[in-house]
Amino acid sequence: MLKVNKIEKNYKNFHLNCTMEVPAGCITGLIGENGAGKSTTFKAIENLIFLDGGSVELFGKPHDQLTAEEKQKIGVVLSGSTFSDVYMIKDVVKILEAVYPDFEKEKFLSLVERFRLPQDQKLKEFSTGMKAKLKLFIALCHNASLLILDEPTAGMDVVARDEVLTLLREYMEEDESRAILISSHISGDLEGLCDDIYMIHEGRIVLHEDTDRLLSSYGLLKMTEERFRTVDRSHLLKKKKESYGYSCLTDEIRYYMENYPDITAEKGSIDEIIMMTVKGEAV
Numbered sequence: 616m617l618k619v620n621k622i623e624k625n626y627k628n629f630h631l632n633c634t635m636e637v638p639a640g641c642i643t644g645l646i647g648e649n650g651a652g653k654s655t656t657f658k659a660i661e662n663l664i665f666l667d668g669g670s671v672e673l674f675g676k677p678h679d680q681l682t683a684e685e686k687q688k689i690g691v692v693l694s695g696s697t698f699s700d701v702y703m704i705k706d707v708v709k710i711l712e713a714v715y716p717d718f719e720k721e722k723f724l725s726l727v728e729r730f731r732l733p734q735d736q737k738l739k740e741f742s743t744g745m746k747a748k749l750k751l752f753i754a755l756c757h758n759a760s761l762l763i764l765d766e767p768t769a770g771m772d773v774v775a776r777d778e779v780l781t782l783l784r785e786y787m788e789e790d791e792s793r794a795i796l797i798s799s800h801i802s803g804d805l806e807g808l809c810d811d812i813y814m815i816h817e818g819r820i821v822l823h824e825d826t827d828r829l830l831s832s833y834g835l836l837k838m839t840e841e842r843f844r845t846v847d848r849s850h851l852l853k854k855k856k857e858s859y860g861y862s863c864l865t866d867e868i869r870y871y872m873e874n875y876p877d878i879t880a881e882k883g884s885i886d887e888i889i890m891m892t893v894k895g896e897a898v
């Protein structure tokens with residue numbers, strides 16, 4: 616449904632070089648620290664910035680050749696974008712009715728009620744989390760087949776984040792041919808939601824993995840220096856020197872558990888896997 620093929624974007628101190636794919640029926644996550652290149656990737660997909668190289672395909676077509684109807688099939692949350700502060704929900708509804716032929720007004724208003732957004736206040740009086748929910752409801756309410764969501768949970772508390780993740784799961788359950796690309800720097804949000812996860816660091820994709828495999832097969836191994844010298848390194852991805860020897864990231868934790876009982880093996884959290892992927896040394 617979405618193919619990002621070796622896109623490049625050069626800023627003064629930043630170079631993006633990214634390849635990724637979002638198939639129909641999948642929720643794909645993009646995770647990375649501040650400044651890693653998530654928003655730049657999303658803007659590139661949305662054709663909001665000029666590319667220095669590569670291409671983006673949406674629904675099998677170059678992204679700059681989509682018809683108005685095809686563009687309506689994409690629901691977008693981008694960081695920063697919002698309506699005028701003086702609008703109230705009823706004004707937003709009027710605009711959405713004019714912009715989207717497929718605008719689902721009843722669904723939109725039921726979400727506004729379900730998530731308790733105030734209908735008698737101007738947007739400038741909305742909290743950050745309320746504004747973030749409003750942006751997401753707009754993306755969800757014009758029957759899009761692909762959602763491109765840049766940090767949709769930014770500014771939300773734990774309860775609101777959980778509610779929103781439930782909403783996204785419901786959206787996929789309604790029609791399994793849909794797809795979602797979602798970014799976050801909070802790994803917990805993506806861990807329980809996404810089918811696969813891309814990690815971006817300094818503009819490059821440093822890891823792409825099925826979420827189940829990431830959680831079941833990746834792990835951290837702790838071993839003495841002596842063991843490190845003799846261990847089979849074919850499934851070691853990164854290493855880090857420690858006082859006791861080495862800690863290593865593996866994508867085959869069971870292999871080491873079965874064959875090296877003297878090695879301490881721990882299933883890593885996604886945050887630990889990211890830290891080792893980014894900060895660890897090549898083996």
Ligand SMILES: Nc1ncnc2c1ncn2[C@@H]1O[C@H](COP(=O)(O)OP(=O)(O)OP(=O)(O)O)[C@@H](O)[C@H]1O
Pocket residue numbers: 626627628629647648649650651652653654655656800
């Ligand atoms: N218009 C621009 N001009 C120059 N540099 C830019 C521009 N837009 C982004 N950058 C730089 O590109 C890099 C990536 O920024 P980007 O917003 O894509 O990161 P991000 O992963 O979305 O970060 P965050 O989690 O903080 O939102 C940063 O170093 C940023 O300073």
